[in-house]
Amino acid sequence: MKPYIIFFLIQLPCMIYAQLNLSGSYVSSFGKSVNNFNFFENRININSDWNDWTSWLELEHSNPPELGKKIIGLRKFRFEYQANKYGVKIGDLYEFWGNGLIFNMLDDQSIDMDTGIRGGLFSYNFGFLSAEYLIGAHQSFRSTTKAPDFDERIPNYKTDYKLQAGKISFDISRNRFEFFALNVKDQHLIPTKNQYLRLKDRLFGLSFSHIFENFEADYHYVQKSHNDGKAFNLNTFLFLEDYAISISFKDYRFNELSPFDRFDFVNHPHGVYYFQQMPTVYKIHSSLYLGRVAHQIDYNDEVGFNIGIEKSHAQNGTILLNYAQSSRHNEWALNSSSGFNSVWSIRKKSILSSSDWRFNPFSEVYLEVNGYYDSRLFYQISLAKTRDITDIFTNIYSTQGHSFSYNMLESITFPVLISYQLTPQNSFNFQFEYQKIKKGMIIKNPEANLGKEVFGSAFAEDIQGNTFLSIGYSRSPYWSISIDIDNASTEDILVVENGRNNNFVENFLNPFFDKSMTWASINYSMNLFSSTLISLSYGSQRAGIFCSNGVCRNMQAFEKGIKLGVTTAF
């Protein structure tokens, strides 16, 4: 018998004879474009509770989904019982332990990332001491070019994990201590050998946090038995009058791989686990263009810090200055330039983050001012400068000199967000972003070009200028409409667009914006009832990197199509 039929059979008598509370939501999204980026996703969440019992059920009918595998049927379920001192959860679990260094189970549909575990969680509270035990299994699905049948939208690689974990927490005054142990067995396919590896590993960790009036800190540490892998995260906060200052530090060292093997979790399985989604220790942005240049964190090998200073000012506004820097731990060098004999090896090590390109550094300076003026005008004005060495291809020290080649990205971004309330119900919304990007490969060969560095741009010109403009009008609480225009000054030769098929908005704007380099859309959303939102969009969206909460993936373009979304709670 199918699980959801069992669920209803159990629930039906409860509904009739008992005080069962039932609620849920329905989310639907439909998209159709001329470049076959078509999708139709439907999800129903049903939550119910009865005394100390709760249940959660998610049904999905996605054929095909926007991202991920086709699913028709029961997607998630969980039953929970919570008594005064103890609790039990059975089903799909989403927990976080050790600030994500042990577990960070997330279900982010926008990037098709699900790190949830199906199993059981048992917890007991003794007062100042509490204990938890978790047992379950996890299947990770990811898209990778290292396995056959790569597809941007559908994952082509699966890993099976079986795990058991325990946690003990102590609360003493304003301090909290936590100790963790995790035992993992995973079945890992190596496609080139057509062979399954069965791996076992253990993780031990501890967390400590304390809170004072104007100072807070938390420390997290995890050690892996294999490979001597370890991760450390420290966050400190200082609150002084109108100022809030945070300093965070990360040191992740699970599997130090050469530039050639970096991010290859298929052939190098002894690295970080997929369900360990640790703090990025850099600012997560909501800006469209800053999202596109977001740094892809290497959880296996990265060290860095983040400093943020936030000051409140009049009209409930804030000034924020944030600086983030990170790099890998090692400089890797090739022993020879000839392909078959070349071997990468560690040449130099660094304990702290480095800004030298040989360590794949990333840095970002971000300044933001936001607040209200005259209680009608909301403004958010930002400026960001980023530098990221994304890939190193060669790094050779020979008798002829030093030769190298690497990919770099430098950008300056200026996002502005303005809302003006004409009347209490009517408002005008304006979003403008400008970005200047320099992206490409830097090559140096002592025997060519007089030994000088040569830059090969990823764009048709050296620098790409991007301009995003969104003009909207809204009438609360009923509807809002906006027109979005995304324009690039020059072509990105690394992104395959397969030609343009302009929509009428782009054709109309052509005298002002070159239609071959402009993606425009009209968006309308309507609150049908207080808890029902319908959105309709017509137009095109540019291909590129899409990031959600620090995890990025490449999205194909959406060309001349419509999108319809319905979200309702019942």
Add this chain to the structure above:
Amino acid sequence: MKALVLLGFLILNPLLFSQKIQSSLKFNRIDGRKISLDKYLSQGPVLINFWATWCGPCKKEMIHLDRLSKKYKNNGLNILSISIDTQRSLSEVKRYVRSKRYNFDVFIDPNQQIFKKLNGNIMPTNILIDRNGVIFWMHYGYIPGDEVTMESKILEVLNQ
């Protein structure tokens, strides 16, 4: 046939069952400690607001939540602001909230367990609960002016 049964069930659901929130529901404070919804419901209605540091409309809305909290706190209204920032950006929550000195209580839900339990799907989501724990009003998203509707609903629930 199965789809029709399910659809009928969903349509009839609000008529047959009350949308009451489990009063023993526990929220995680930023310091890791838990507080039950009971504690707030015993004082009066509760407005639950889901937000995140990366959500622009949420930040626009917060000034209004702060004003409403100050205005109706003595009438028994509690506003609970729950951040769904994940562990990746959780440290920004403390800094943001402390620099703003908001009047309402702030909680975290990094794995969106409470968010899903209360049927949140869009940021921000606001849920107004009466003193008996029944959902009185729910709203997805924020456009300037929504605070006017929110205040009228708060007044309605306070006058119940």
